[in-house]
Amino acid sequence: MTIDTSARSGTSAAAPAPGRLTGRARLILFVLCAAQFMVALDFSVLNVALPVLGADLGLGRSALQWAVTAFALPSGGFLLLFGRVGDLYGRRRLLLAGLALFGAASLLAACAWDPASFLAGRALQGLGAAMIVPTGMSLLTTTFPEGPQRDRALGISGTLLSLGFTTGMVLGGVMTDTLGWRSTMGLLAVCALVVLPLAVVLLPESRTPVRPRLDVPGAVTVTGGLLALIHALSTAAERGFGGRDVQLTLVAGVVLLVAFTVVESRHGAPLVSLPMLRRRTVAFGNLGGLVTFSMMSAVVFVLTLYLQETLGLSAFGTGLVFGVQGLLSAAAGTVAARVIGRFGARRTLAGSLLGQGLFVALLLGIGPSSGVLLAAVGVSLASVCHLGAIVAYGLTVTSGVPDAEQGLATGLVTTTQQVGLTVGIPLLGALATAGPDLYGGVRTVLAADAAIVLTAAAVIALGLRTSRGSRRAGRAQDERA
Structure with a gap:
């Protein structure tokens, strides 16, 4: 995906004031953030409804993961392709198509009459999300010029993405208990119906001046x-x-x-630049992003099953447990930048993964008949570290990359996020639901999850330290020469 700063039109909406946003620019930012918020909501709003949904549609416990995976696979797999299609044929045009598809697919999922129709709706939702996410980010970076305006726009967008996931967990519980699980999908259809006409009226068209070949x-x-x-x-x-x-x-x-x-x-215009992947900061930074997203999504999935099926908690109560997690994560967002400013992005990335792994290991203390408080505390503290890793891995990947390659680096960051959300639940979630003992399966997943995160923290710390050491050795060799 190529994210450039040379939009043909639309930059004027944000250009008049160097530090402040005009009224129209704020409306454009609202529309773009609303679209991203809607996608983040979709990643979480269904989580706490899974046991109820499975019983209603006849999805067995082992098949529940596909309610999440059917959405995540196309949203991650087609992300790079649609990012490039938007560059070529117009980002606004593709974003509008994605919003329309997302809304129609949400309506199909809400009206599903069997597992096949529901999973088809979820897959089409994921396809729409794959159109919305890269084009929305590209429109944001091309509409708001580099500097204070873009920093502010990206900060607001990132905060709303975090709030979208948290809001989805709480809303999912409330709506499932009061209106049924179908209302969660209906909510997404309504969101798309509201955002689409606003996007038609407000968003400028944007495409890259140089048209690369479609890979x-x-x-x-x-x-x-x-x-x-x-x-x-x-x-x-x-x-x-x-x-x-x-x-x-x-x-x-x-x-x-x-x-x-x-x-x-x-390929002359590849979706992924292989030379860039050879950069240590890019390779190890994206490894950190992949691990933190995939392993945290798996923890949320298995704890949802544990709280409802093992402890008998309602969907609303489960939503409140994860609401605590979201509030602490949002508060951690204000601290992450200060920590990175003091210790650097690379150390923060490794340290955050270490903390995430340790707090996930703490969750092994949950019991077969009690453990709500420990689950709430453990997942909340792990999520605080998770948010630190998210911020740190993005900065690690893009640090030291030339301006001309920043678009490719940003595209890799976004892709890693989507793929991480895709792989965690099916790989580890299946371990929890494969056997007859759900409680034992959940503990197996938590142990494997913690081991993977702690191993990644060690590998990343060593790899990035070796990177700094190699540069120092190179400078010393140059001085001797």
Whole structure:
């Protein structure tokens, strides 16, 4: 995805005042943030409704993960492709198409009559989200010039994304208990219906002045590889790796991802710049982002099942537990910048992952008949560290990258976020629901989750420290020469 600062039109909406936003610019920012907020809401509003939804539609416990994964897979897999399509053919145009598709898909999911129709609606929602997220971010960066205005716009956007996830958890519980789980999908349809006409009236068109070739082979191979790999691993978590279908799908996923790297190395305008991925800050920074998003989403998923099915908590009560998590995370957002300013983004990234892993390990103390307080405290503290890792990994990835390549780096940050949200739940969530003992499965997931996060923290700390050491050695060699 290419995010440039040279919009053909629309910059004038924000240009007149160097530090303040005009009335029209505020309206544009409201529309763009509302679209992103709606997508963030979709990632969480259904979580606490999953047990009720499963009982209503006939989705077994082991299949509940697909209610989340059916949305997350297309939203992550098609993100890079739609970012480039927006660059070529108009970001506003694609954003409007994404809003329309998202609204229609939400209505389909709300009216679903069986698991197939519901999962189809969720998949189409994910496809719409894949259009909305990159084009919305590109429109924001092209409408608001670099400097105080863009900093303010990005800060507001990031805060609303965090609030969207938190609001979804609380609203999901309230609406499921009072109006039923279908109301959560109906809410998203209403949101799209409100945002779409405002976007038609207010948003300027924007596309990159230089039209790169569309990397369709790259998009096809990376999307197909991701779909195959996730399906194979999530199925294996339920039935083991002995099944022929699991083995064939796993091999197909690996082959397609290898083919993707070959395609990207030869394409003139690749979706992912392989030379950029060789930068240590980019590679280890994105590893941190992938781990923190995937592992935290898995924790939220399995704790939702634990609180409702093991402890018998209502959907509303579960929403309140995660509401505490959201409030602490929002407060942590004001502290993260200060911590990074003092210790640096790289140390903050490794330290935040360390804290996230330790607090997830603390959740192993939950019991089969009690543990609401420990669950609330543990997941909230882990989420505080999670937010620090989110901020730090974005700064780590983009630090030291030339201005001409900032768009590619930002695209990788966004893609890592979406892929992380995609892979965590199917890979670890399936472990919790595969056996007859849900409580034991939840503890297995928490232990595996904590181990993965702590290992990643150590690897990233070592990798980024080696990076600094290599640069110092290089400078010393240059001085001796």
